[in-house]
Amino acid sequence: MKLSPDEIMVLLDNVFPQVRGRYDILHMDKDETHVRLKVGAAQLRPGGTVSGPSMFGLADCAMYIAVLGAIGPEALAVTTNCSIDFMRKPEARDMIGVARILKRGRALVVGDVMLYTEGMDKPMARASLTYSIPPIKGAT
Secondary structure, eight states: OOSOHHHHHHHHHHHOGGGTTTEEEEEEOSSOEEEEEOOOGGGEETTTEEOHHHHHHHHHHHHHHHHHHHHOSOTTOEEEEEEEEEOSOOOSSOEEEEEEEEEEOSSEEEEEEEEEETTOSSOSEEEEEEEEOOOOTTOO
16 A cells, blocks of 8 residues: 555545534555545435435545555545446445555546445445546656
């Protein structure tokens, strides 16, 4: 790992202050990154369920954290593609995103994120993401 969970949280606080306090890194190793979305009224939609945009945000943030852990403090890594399948109605409680990097190349990182309602075994959604990594400075 190029960055620890604490180092990533400091980086997020500096480059994305708008998400401060919404996510926690629960676990991180070379294979998986587990991120919690703290669900409150702002993340709910009518019917008492977590909104699709909130679930997308968790998937994207979990993969971004996994990418930062793998490549280091590169804030300009960006999402180039995301596809999400919503499979079940999540309950109105915190959600966990489990991110895995499936392939890391020179310019792209491909991964997936399974989204769970905290305490539930079955996933609520599955996302497939691709991130673009900025070129190394000075590389030709």
